[in-house]
Amino acid sequence: xxxxxxxxxxxxxxxxxxxxxxxxxxxxxxxxxxxxxxxxxxxxxxxxxxxxxxxxxxxxxxxxxxxxxxxxxxxxxxxxxxxxxxxxxxxxxxxxxxxxxxxxxxxxxxxxxxxxxxxxxxxxxxxxxxxxxxxxxxxxxxxxxxxxxxxxxxxxxxxxxxxxxxxxxxxxxxxxxxxxxxxxxxxxxxxxxxxxxxxxxxxxxxxxxxxxxxxxxxxxxxxxxxxxxxxxxxxxxxxxxxxxxxxxxxxxxxxxxxxxxxxxxxxxxxxxxxxxxxxxxxxxxxxxxxxxxxxxxxxxxxxxxxxxxxxxxxxxxxxxxxxxxxxxxxxxxxxxxxxxxxxxxxxxxxxxxxxxxxxxxxxxxxxxxxxxxxxxxxxxxxxxxxxxxxxxxxxxxxxxxxxxxxxxxxxxxxxxxxx
Numbered sequence: 001x002x003x004x005x006x007x008x009x010x011x012x013x014x015x016x017x018x019x020x021x022x023x024x025x026x027x028x029x030x031x032x033x034x035x036x037x038x039x040x041x042x043x044x045x046x047x048x049x050x051x052x053x054x055x056x057x058x059x060x061x062x063x064x065x066x067x068x069x070x071x072x073x074x075x076x077x078x079x080x081x082x083x084x085x086x087x088x089x090x091x092x093x094x095x096x097x098x099x100x101x102x103x104x105x106x107x108x109x110x111x112x113x114x115x116x117x118x119x120x121x122x123x124x125x126x127x128x129x130x131x132x133x134x135x136x137x138x139x140x141x142x143x144x145x146x147x148x149x150x151x152x153x154x155x156x157x158x159x160x161x162x163x164x165x166x167x168x169x170x171x172x173x174x175x176x177x178x179x180x181x182x183x184x185x186x187x188x189x190x191x192x193x194x195x196x197x198x199x200x201x202x203x204x205x206x207x208x209x210x211x212x213x214x215x216x217x218x219x220x221x222x223x224x225x226x227x228x229x230x231x232x233x234x235x236x237x238x239x240x241x242x243x244x245x246x247x248x249x250x251x252x253x254x255x256x257x258x259x260x261x262x263x264x265x266x267x268x269x270x271x272x273x274x275x276x277x278x279x280x281x282x283x284x285x286x287x288x289x290x291x292x293x294x295x296x297x298x299x300x301x302x303x304x305x306x307x308x309x310x311x312x313x314x315x316x317x318x319x320x321x322x323x324x325x326x327x328x329x330x331x332x333x334x335x336x337x338x339x340x341x342x343x344x345x346x347x348x349x350x351x352x353x354x355x356x357x358x359x360x361x362x363x364x365x366x367x368x369x370x371x372x373x374x375x376x377x378x379x380x381x382x383x384x385x386x387x388x389x390x391x392x393x394x395x396x397x398x399x400x401x402x403x404x405x406x407x408x409x410x411x412x413x414x415x416x417x418x419x
Contacts (some may be wrong), residue, residue, distance in 0.1 A: 184335070
């Protein structure tokens with residue numbers, strides 16, 4: 001049996017993964033991988049390609065290592081490249097970092113991943129090497145613009161069977177963000193969303209295009225704001241009504257419509273000022289914004305003052321709106337959730353949710369992919385092809401894992417005979 005391997009016996013109802021040591025892999029894979037990193041915060045020029053990043057190891061019995069086939073970019077990646085949320089993310093990575101001068105670099109960006117499991121912790125029960133998976137990488141973890149990424153099994157889900165890795169990589173982060181906002185903050189779910197009226201501002205981006213499809217699968221009535229040249233896209237995804245924000249006073253147009261049960265605001269700015277008046281008064285209606293001041297405040301004011309200031313802002317606005325017209329004011333955030341992606345995967349394979357990929361780039365052109373995203377006016381997601389789908393290195397890793405698993409199982413059988 002390979003040195004460092006961990007063997008466990010199978011339990012009823014569980015598939016148990018035998019973890020191997022990467023020493024059985026090719027020499028370069030043993031220690032280093034290719035990745036795009038940043039060594040400081042800034043503009044696109046800080047992105048650096050390297051083949052000398054240490055491969056992430058499995059540090060917990062519940063972790064899985066994923067060979068990345070495709071990743072996609074989100075506006076958060078552009079913001080994080082510039083330092084957005086740096087203080088709070090550093091604290092989340094290491095609570096003791098407040099007391100040290102250590103920096104967080106090099107950082108790997110990229111929040112979406114679609115790939116293949118190549119290694120598992122000893123207590124992983126839902127995945128085995130060779131499984132095709134997708135996931136949203138939490139912002140406080142090293143990202144997916146690399147050959148490998150390590151996540152807990154609770155952050156990972158089996159990839160939809162009908163999607164390629166490129167298509168699959170366009171969904172997880174926006175799915176987890178939309179679900180957190182619509183379910184946790186907005187109070188919607190498949191059991192109560194039927195005929196609810198929902199307004200989505202900024203509906204042609206990643207979160208918007210996913211939310212339209214999810215809400216329509218749940219039976220909601222969906223109104224979307226976007227520019228005129230995105231109308232065909234959002235209507236094709238199921239939007240019932242579309243309002244062009246470039247043609248006249250958008251607030252005036254929306255005020256002529258029936259009131260809404262939920263507003264999902266992906267634009268921010270002055271949207272909040274008129275959106276509250278679009279909700280049904282005194283009926284449990286909710287305004288949920290994805291544009292919050294929390295990370296900006298902690299960046300500019302420090303962790304304590306920034307968090308307190310953001311909390312005061314949320315509390316005062318919530319109280320003001322519930323007292324004035326009986327509507328709820330809430331903030332929506334991304335939340336990692338592998339089981340939620342399981343449900344999304346079922347909807348995708350049932351044809352209820354389609355991937356919306358606007359552009360794709362090879363791994364050598366990550367800076368160009370960032371430039372595309374920075375142009376704004378997204379019509380879906382920008383995806384990066386990290387590994388070609390017939391990659392030989394992945395097959396070598398999986399073959400090694402299968403050999404180690406066979407050795408482990410044989411050793412368990414021999415031990416049982418001796419006893």
